[in-house]
Amino acid sequence: MHISTAADTPMSSVQGPAMAQQNPIPQGPGALYVPVHDYHTSVPIQRQKALVPPFSLGDHETDNLIIRPPNEHIFEIGEFVPQGFFDRVDQSSEWMYSKRREAQQILPFLYLGPASVARDRDFIRSEGITLLLSIRDKRSAIARLLSGTKVAEELGIQSDAIDVNNEQELISLYPNIIRGINQHISSGVSARSGMPPRVLVFCESGNGRSASVVIAYIMTMLNMDMPSAMWAVHHRRFCIDVDESMQTLLQSYQVILDAKREVANARLQEAYTSSSLAVQPPSHQNGQLARKRSFIEYDDDNAAISTAGSVNGHLVQPNAIRVEDNTEHLKQKPAPFTERVA
Numbered sequence: 001m002h003i004s005t006a007a008d009t010p011m012s013s014v015q016g017p018a019m020a021q022q023n024p025i026p027q028g029p030g031a032l033y034v035p036v037h038d039y040h041t042s043v044p045i046q047r048q049k050a051l052v053p054p055f056s057l058g059d060h061e062t063d064n065l066i067i068r069p070p071n072e073h074i075f076e077i078g079e080f081v082p083q084g085f086f087d088r089v090d091q092s093s094e095w096m097y098s099k100r101r102e103a104q105q106i107l108p109f110l111y112l113g114p115a116s117v118a119r120d121r122d123f124i125r126s127e128g129i130t131l132l133l134s135i136r137d138k139r140s141a142i143a144r145l146l147s148g149t150k151v152a153e154e155l156g157i158q159s160d161a162i163d164v165n166n167e168q169e170l171i172s173l174y175p176n177i178i179r180g181i182n183q184h185i186s187s188g189v190s191a192r193s194g195m196p197p198r199v200l201v202f203c204e205s206g207n208g209r210s211a212s213v214v215i216a217y218i219m220t221m222l223n224m225d226m227p228s229a230m231w232a233v234h235h236r237r238f239c240i241d242v243d244e245s246m247q248t249l250l251q252s253y254q255v256i257l258d259a260k261r262e263v264a265n266a267r268l269q270e271a272y273t274s275s276s277l278a279v280q281p282p283s284h285q286n287g288q289l290a291r292k293r294s295f296i297e298y299d300d301d302n303a304a305i306s307t308a309g310s311v312n313g314h315l316v317q318p319n320a321i322r323v324e325d326n327t328e329h330l331k332q333k334p335a336p337f338t339e340r341v342a
Contacts, residue, residue, distance in 0.1 A: 108198075
C-alpha cells in the first residue's frame with residue numbers, strides 16, 4: 001500500500017492556489033482599462049472664503065466707522081421700498097460705534113438685540129421703537145415664546161414675527177422681511193412727536209438669525225457686499241455669530257441681489273433704447289419704414305448660400321469647391337479610461 005506524501009504531490013498543485021491568491025488576475029473591464037481621473041461619489045464643493053473685515057472698512061480699533069448710503073438705488077419702487085420711503089429716512093446721519101447699547105443701533109431706524117431687550121419697556125420708550133420684529137424658530141412660535149405681542153399691546157406699538165424651521169428658509173424670506181421693514185418706516189407711525197418710526201429686530205440671543213436679517217437688509221438697501229455688510233453689523237455688535245453655513249447663505253443671497261440688479265439695469269437700458277427708437281424710428285432709403293424679413297426669406301437665403309460657394313469673389317457651384325477635412329482646431333476631450341499596461 002502506498003501512502004501519498006508531499007513529495008508525491010506536484011509542485012504546481014501545491015503552489016498554484018497560493019500563487020493565485022498573491023497575484024489575483026483582475027476580472028471584468030478593470031482587467032483591460034484603468035481610469036484617467038479620480039472619480040467621486042458626490043460633486044466636490046470648494047468652500048467660499050470671504051475676507052472679513054474688508055480692507056476698505058478698517059478694524060475694531062477704528063471708532064468712527066461710517067455707513068454711507070449709496071448715491072443711487074437701482075431697484076424699482078415696489079421691489080424693496082414703497083413710494084416715499086427715502087423722503088422719510090434721514091440718509092445724512094453718521095452712525096458711530098460709540099452709540100453702543102444693549103440693543104445696538106445699526107441704522108438710525110434699525111436696532112438689533114436679544115429677546116430680553118424686547119421686554120425692556122423703558123428702553124423701547126426711550127428709543128421710540130414702533131415695531132418689534134421677532135425672528136424665531138417655529139417650535140418657539142408653537143410654545144408662544146420670543147414674541148413681542150404682549151409688550152407691543154401694552155405700549156401701543158406694532159409687533160410681528162418671522163417663523164422658520166432652519167436658517168435655509170431665511171434666504172427666501174429676506175425680500176419680504178425687507179419690504180415689511182420699509183413699509184413700516186414709510187407708514188410714518190411715530191412713538192413720539194417728531195420721532196421717525198424705528199424697528200427692533202431680535203431673536204433669542206440677537207446674534208444669529210436676527211443678525212443675518214440686518215446684514216441682508218444692509219446688503220440690499222446700501223448696495224454693500226456680504227463681507228462689508230457683515231463687518232458693519234459686527235462693528236456695532238461684537239457678539240454676533242455668523243458661522244460658515246450662515247455666510248454661505250448670505251453669499252447666495254448676494255448672488256440673487258446681483259442678478260436682480262442686472263435685470264433692473266437691463267430694463268432701464270431697454271426703456272432708454274425704446275424711447276430713443278420712438279423719437280427716431282428706422283426708415284428705408286426711399287422714406288418708407290423698413291419691413292422685417294420673414295423666416296421663409298431667411299431660409300431662402302440660407303438655401304442659396306448652401307448651394308453655392310465663392311472663389312475670388314465669384315459664386316460657383318459647391319462641387320467646384322474642395323473642402324479639406326481639418327479637425328485640428330477642434331478641442332479634443334480627454335478619454336475617461338486608458339488601456340491597462342501589463
